[in-house]
Amino acid sequence: MRGAKSAKWLAGAIVVALAATACSSGEKDDKAAAGDSKRYVSINVGEPQKGIIPSDTNESNGSYIVDAVFAGLLTFDDKGGIEYLNAESVTTEDSKLWTVKLKEGWKFHDGTPVTAKSYVDAWNWSAHVDNVQQNSFWFGDIAGYDDVHPAKEGAKAKADTMSGLKVVDDTTFTIELKEAMPFYQYKIGYSTFAPLPEAFFKDPKAFSEKPIGNGPYEFEKWDHNKVIKVKAYGEYKGANKAKNAGVEYKTYETPEAAYQDLMSGNLDIIDQVGPTDLANYESDLGDRAISQSYAAVQTLTPAFYSKSFKDIDVKVLQGLSMAIDRETITKTVLQGTRTPADGFVAPGAQGKQTLDTDVFKFDAAKAKQLIEDGGGVPGNKIFIQYNTDGGHKEWVTAVCNSITKATGVECEGDAKPDFATDLEARDNDQVKSFYRGGWVGDYPLNGNFIKELYHSQAESNNGHFEDKKLDDAMNKADASKTLEEYVAAYQEVEKELVNHMPSIPLWFYEMNGGHGEEVDNVHVDWHGQYKLFDVTVK
């Protein structure tokens, strides 16, 4: 999960870098190189929340750096298919014991070879409870995880390594899972599963300030809150070899400021167009404007413990869903930055299907009827909880207006001053009726959009939706023999979700960006990030 993209205008990132002089000299180098077909490409990516360690980075700014500096076993193509990077092959017979073969001759940027041990050591370290890595739960499927990371609060680790990981030889290792998982190769495509060099284990803190990876770019320098620079790694052997000399990730406080710099030629690529410029950017930029949907969905998630929705009749939720004029709101208030949702799974994920239902279509009369049939909302009033620092206020207001107008149910935004407060209310089961849900796909499979959100045991099921039959169906789907069966099984689950409405899907995200005249071949991947290695300079 890459965290909510920070669309807030006032708080992209912080502070000035150490010495203005250090930075300005760097700037001069770039200007001299402008016009050179192998110069650095610049993009607005803000200050990562913390130091760069693949298993500790869980927000979008840091992910950009991790993806540049590290190369994992595999990655995904635009259709959600697998593309091997460092792996020669990932195979299994029973979906439980997986064998990974690495390509020969790969090196870390410090010259040391990338071996099976680099992976196994990295994963063991990342999973270990003492190392408090934010993404440690990603290793939870591996046999022996519970020994290095006990679930009980305060418990000590019983082992230093996971029993499921075994080095066979320099380029081969095996992963034994707790249970069969037909889609496990998709999980290890997440950047958390990157290898780490020997140097890392000597001083993780120092490493996180100047990471050494095996990816297409070599980490060059980090001027905190100003710029991060990476340069192309000449000996890189993967398919995503850099076609430019390097990348500069520049921090801007507002997307508007970045946009101005793009227009004046000081910046090559922006990954976000601020609300001020949304109406105009397509005419400003012409064919250099980029808008592409990606695998992320926004929902209204009912808190099934709340007064409003405890033991609610599903008809009411269906009615509320039909009371939202997604078409008009995405066009006007959201200015075309989203596409209306037609299901629970976002496009870009395998198994995305068009559901045979009118639940997502705006129909005021039917909405009203459904809510009446379902016995109405207690108190005839609902709330939508959201965080004010994420640019959600406008659409929440519009959704509320739409619901009230169509059905007469009163609706009010329940604003939390920031994401931290919003999360706290969710954790403590204090959501009054709906909360704003956002989900960016971890891997491009439909199950990721269903199991992680609506299984009664799922970590992110903050609304406490619970349905025994659906739980069983999901467990069964997870135990499928092949990926095709898995995807098909989850398609069936998704069809059934319409009859339970564990959430009201609103719309899918679109990435709105653009690039300058000097660069070309700017493409977006399946989860809304630029493939910067592909960018060429004219």
Place this chain on the structure above:
Amino acid sequence: MPENTAVVKETPEPVKAEAAPAKGAGTGKPRSLWSDAWHDLRRSPLFIASAVLILVLLSMAFFPSLWTDGSPTEADLANNYLRKPEWGAVFQPEWFGYDIQGRSVYNRVIYGARASIMVGVLVTLIVTFLGTLIGMLAGYFGGLLDTVLSRITDIFFGIPFLLGALVVLTSFEKRSVWVVILAISFLGWTSMARVARGAAIQVKQADYILAAKALGASTFRILTRHVLPNALAPIIVVATTALGGYIATEATLSFLGVGLQEPLVSWGVDVAGAFRSIRNAPFVLIMPSVLVSITVLSFLMFGDAVRNALDPKLR
């Protein structure tokens, strides 16, 4: 402190009757300050202009329906801000165009007056009460009490106002008008306390205070009947000038996202939200900004007029 609360609550009425002679003892110009001031005010164009403006704004705040039949929250996305102002449609909902939700900017501007003016007036009242109380006690009694109260005043004065308000307001999840009022007051009483303290120190040495003491008047009586009325002029000057500032502060806090919140209608909230449309629909931003400025301006002009009338040095 129930006793002290009573102190100031009682004051407004006796002040007029007894304040003037007390004042007279100090300055040698019996009855003249207040009546002179009123005399001056009636002739000041600044006062008349600002009073008229303030009356207009008050009528918006208390009787918005006099100004418009529409509602500030009625939204129709078909009117989404692509619909521009119709400058000919005076006093009609479409006069100033529509905002992003398709709500009439004119209606919102009218209904927004209430929150701003409420914040301004109530903060001024609370701050004046609190600051005067603390300042007078510190100034009149001196000694340890003065040291302690003055240091507390320094502590609050030292915290940068905007930063302090940001922190205080973030701790409230639901920010009603009252929360914003209390937060601004919590941090804003210090300058009033300093003025009141200074005035009390000046007054307490005066002969008539010593005389009152000699006659056996209670401390309570001396404070309410003698010290307070004489400290009132500078306090009123500071209060009227500060009022406009509080209105601007509320708007700034709303702009930063820690002030008032929807569904409350407020100019600050609207200005903050309108920034996104600055390129395509600048009127959504400009209209509430203009109203904020006019309101602050009216109260400042009012404060200026009162200061001119009450501050003998300026004559």
Place this chain on the structure above:
Amino acid sequence: MGHYVARRLLQMIPVFIGSTLLVFLMMYALPGDPVRALAGEKAADPTQIAKLKADLGLDQPILVQYWNYLTGLFQGDFGTQIASRRPVADVIAEAWPVTAQLAIFALVFTAVVGIGMGVIAGLKPNSVQDRVLLFITLLLVSIPSFVLGRLTQTFFAFQLGWVEPNVSLEENWHELLMPAAVLAALSLAYVARLTRTSVVENLRSDYIRTAVAKGLPRRRVVGVHLVRNSMIPVVTYLGADLGTLLAGAVVTEGIFNIHGIGLTVFEALQRREGSTVVGIVSLIVMVYLIASLLVDLLYAVLDPRIRYA
């Protein structure tokens, strides 16, 4: 003089401790757990949260935390950021220069233009120029800085194209002029009015009459006697205003894309980075306290009647 300074410095200590404690307590009272927020929308692992908190000392009682913070502060340790694990001192050191520059520009602008306007208005009270200047100051005060910031940005940068709308990463000094002017606007108006009042008052004083009677040239009367003596309240105001300008940068920096302490503190607040917020506020309080001490000492220079024993 030495005694006076020493006494003043001693008095600063309780004020400094009091205001940092107040902000510390307020930060502590905020809802939302910064350590929990690190995990984002994923459910967080309570073991990890507990461990992180223990590492950062956040599991201690609030007063112990404050004591640790304060003792650290006196050794120059501002604490560690929760998310980035970077020393807060580094973060502040990076953000401080540009904001200081901004505030000083604003202060100079305020002083030069404000005093100039005030003197011009005050020399001829109730003339046309006086009234016009009075009205300009009223107008400046009544436009909140976020409106003024947006307006100048729209007008000078977007419409006229005279300046860049945003401050670049290099933070060239000329890019800071417009933000500084916006930041200064409010104080400028107050300084102009203070100066005017003070000048009007002093014009009537005996020493000015004496100077004029002595036959001193008007330039000397105004330049040396009048302005110098009228500066006392203005200097007081400017001294107290430096802290306000530093804090007011929250708004200006957001509008003009400046990576200074205003935005640092704003973001730290949202992320519940307590030590960062308290550190910055403490610094501003220090600046304020020292500035007001300097101002009091300046009195003696400006007004020969004042002497500190």
